[in-house]
Amino acid sequence: MTTSISGRSVDDLLPPFLRHGAIAYMKGGSLFIRDRRRLPLEIVDIECRSTEEAAAAIKAMVTQGGGPLEAALLSLLLASRRGEDLERAASLLSAARPTNSTMRRTLAVILRDIKGGKDPEEAVSEAFAYYDALYDAISDIGESLIEDGDGILTRCFPEHTFMLSVRKAKEKGKDVKVFIPETRPYLQGAKLTEPSLRAMGIECYLITDGMGAHYMAEGRVQKFMTASDLALSDRTVVNKTGTLSDAIAARWHGIPYYAFSLSIDKEASREGIVLEERDGWGEKGYGAKMLYPLFDVIPSELVTGIITKEGII
């Protein structure tokens, strides 16, 4: 475990439900994934007794953002303990979220290491330590971009790297406010981001998905910062639906847009991006035809920089 501000680990600095064991954990041979769709009002952990069940839960959006990575790592470890074909297990898990290439590539690296003779327990444990160090390094860069008095607009649930950046900025005495779109239809902004930031003592405001431009026009937003579900080396970003709209509004108002990325996907190209399309949202339908593109593609000309461990691209 790496150490960060005042000798505390990354895990200590995070809001409670982003800490290890609060996203997914193993118990009695099963994988339990905390159901983010029910947070913060209910704590429900979904039991997955097989790799198939874990893949199905990940596909059903039980966990989101960096959650699928953590759940998939533990699921692969359990598959190894059960003596399953790990190639098949990794393939099942990767297919559950085709846009999430960080998860797919991490599983591929672990698989290669295990084939090369590494103990599966050690391989997974190293992956966790690698990501903790990564969150720490990336959030140091994120923190450096935040200025005293900044209002920051975000989108969906920007997770470890953004949370730690804001937390570190606050601990350095910077005054920072965050505007959080509720992020329909699953409300990750309302259910995950806002309670997380509030739990860390950050001044934050919940807004509806169309209000970001309003607060830019009022001069209350100085930065737009999000996570990325996929980031390409040409600086194209793929992120939750709604991000494109705010990125365009940020450009219009001369506000920089930064996306955090755990790893740039150097092989992917803009033409080859696999976007997940879902059916209706399953609520408040009244019989309407509903469209739900999970992700937006944000072209590089709208992206000021991608924050990676190697610096800002």
Add this chain to the structure above:
Amino acid sequence: MTTSISGRSVDDLLPPFLRHGAIAYMKGGSLFIRDRRRLPLEIVDIECRSTEEAAAAIKAMVTQGGGPLEAALLSLLLASRRGEDLERAASLLSAARPTNSTMRRTLAVILRDIKGGKDPEEAVSEAFAYYDALYDAISDIGESLIEDGDGILTRCFPEHTFMLSVRKAKEKGKDVKVFIPETRPYLQGAKLTEPSLRAMGIECYLITDGMGAHYMAEGRVQKFMTASDLALSDRTVVNKTGTLSDAIAARWHGIPYYAFSLSIDKEASREGIVLEERDGWGEKGYGAKMLYPLFDVIPSELVTGIITKEGII
């Protein structure tokens, strides 16, 4: 009543709940206002026994868009039947929705006519006929802007003028699709616009508030068209929160933005715009601080044209 396509009145062409008597009506000395917050699943008419109660209902968003105008006209008529001070009644009603200057100016004109000796019943009846003719004339212009094969993005509940424009386009054989943001927090898009368009047989899709830019980027949106809560002679538009975001995205993608206006407010200036700010949305709060600016100001450089009875400004 004016006649429109195939000899049918404007009222015949409108979706059922925009017809006279379905927005507000008088019964037994009371004003009843249909509660749009509960449509389309429940039909609940709020009884207002006094001008004060009518003003309170209008302020509480029982009706929206052009609804406050229709309710206020009938409320003024009842106030006259009760022998109230009409100046005071008009002032109470106008104050219920400070951004709605069409309602305020219409009440002022009627008040002036009554002072000049006109019978109150006749004055209100003339106002209704005036607006029917206005809807018909404006929607003829709106229809002329719609091209065969157009995808149109709208926002909130764009009411009579937009509905009639799309209906007339369809009756002329034009293929038209409408993308409707649900419009949080009150969901006017999901509850009013989508069922209205569907009732008229228009192909339409419900999307969340942040998705407009996505469908512009995909080439599926050719026009952005909304109503306006206020339109100034310098082409500044005030409309429901979220409109600014889509107007910027439309500009970015080279898509024209047209706003419908019943009457340009020639006296108002951009600096003097009174924007209503509300407290939290009263739902799914989890203790979060919520911001709710009812309206966006869309600067004239983002507005391709305002559709009025005099033509496109």
